Amino acid sequence: MINRDDWFINWFNSKYYHILYKSRNKNEASNFIQTIISTLSLKSNNSVLDLGCGNGRHSISLSNHFKLVHGIDISSENISIANENEKENLKFFISDMRNFDTKIKYEYIFNLFTSFGYFKKNEDNIKVLKSCYNHLNKNGLLFIDFLNSEQIKRTINGLKETKNINGIRFNIHKEIIGDYVIKKIEIKDGEATYNFQEKVQLFKIQDFKKLFEISGFEIISSYGDYQMNPYDPNSSRLILCAKKIS
Template sequence: MPKKWFQNWFNSPYYHILYQQRNHAEAEFFIDNLCAYIKPRADAKLLDIACGRGRHSIYLNKKGFDVTGIDLSIASIQYAKQYQNSRLHFYVHDMRYLFYTNYFDIAMNLFTSFGYFETNQEHVKALQNFNRALKPNGLLVLDFFNSCKVIETLCPAMHKTIGSIDFNIHKKIENCKIVKKIDFVDHNQPYTFTEEVMAYNMDDFSLFFKQSGFEILHCFGNYNLEEFDCKNSDRLIFICRKTQ
């Protein structure tokens, strides 16, 4: 079976080259605000789903929490493992399959690490797995882009040079997905990768959470944790509680 786009792209070194400017200060600011809002107990067990190279997990652990990070990318987990300690662990794992049962107090799925699959059913199954991993009344934080604003402000083409590589990026809306095509040449070898993320909105998530045993406690629109506004907010951030 051919690999999915996310299996190819997230395991590629070029993914990390293209996105090397990701703002760690912004990520830490978001985590600080989340912790101030949620107020996790000192002994809380946290799950970082689709953790990438572990920037959120590592910072949460520095704040004193017991954190487990999981990600589909072998390369990302290999990188993250250098930071492991007795209260920080990383595993290669696909969120579509169950990981632990009734074990974590808080699960987090951050920075639009959702919406990658082909069907709504696969996404609901993933959320059901998040649910099963949580203890009764456990919390889920899901941070997605605001698809309404993304679609409204979509830039169809852009160029980005990093080192010796010229990345040509084209975006479009296709089959209810926001599709990004990334073309470049490195050492005379042409490459093409894609990103395809479902353009889910508030109504979609409301239905998915209901189907997977969560209730929405609050919805924020940015990393300052200000109220969500469909037209202007950059993010769509849910705080949910496990109800069944």
């Protein structure tokens, strides 16, 4: 099922992903996790899963609040960085979110910072949500922190920008093709040039409602940013809290 040509295998395994997104750090993650916990009064005596955990920045913060934290990511590079923080209640696994099996059930599953919408086939999105369903306790909660498609559609088509970070030049071009937002990233590092892309399906809240209905969830609340303000079409994010229904 894993296709080594898929954009998300190459890009998230590259050192340049971490350089481009270096401001998305442990500090930002820790603030967000504390805000989610206090907004929803999450109970600490529980096991939780960080699905698409990357280098583990949210998992580390979660491990300061919850009994047991597992982080799953398909990128071996990310998991080897995350493993530097492994401890008694914090374990990481290389696995595909479409068919993982950690043998335990969680109270909460977190899928954060646009770690959804990467696949070509809708059945793969459903597989992710059904795997979450199977790994949640009765009434367990799934959090999806996603881009706000409504806002993206209005603002980014054709946008070009250049970033210079650590002496590396990132030429970025964003465009919308069909249902997907595509971010092409050309990297100039010394004499070398590399090309990557991100390609994310532009799910709106109504699309998530349908996906959740098929896979046994209902949305119980929605938020529009990392301070957990209410969602509206101009929000910077679409953050959904969905409950497992039996």
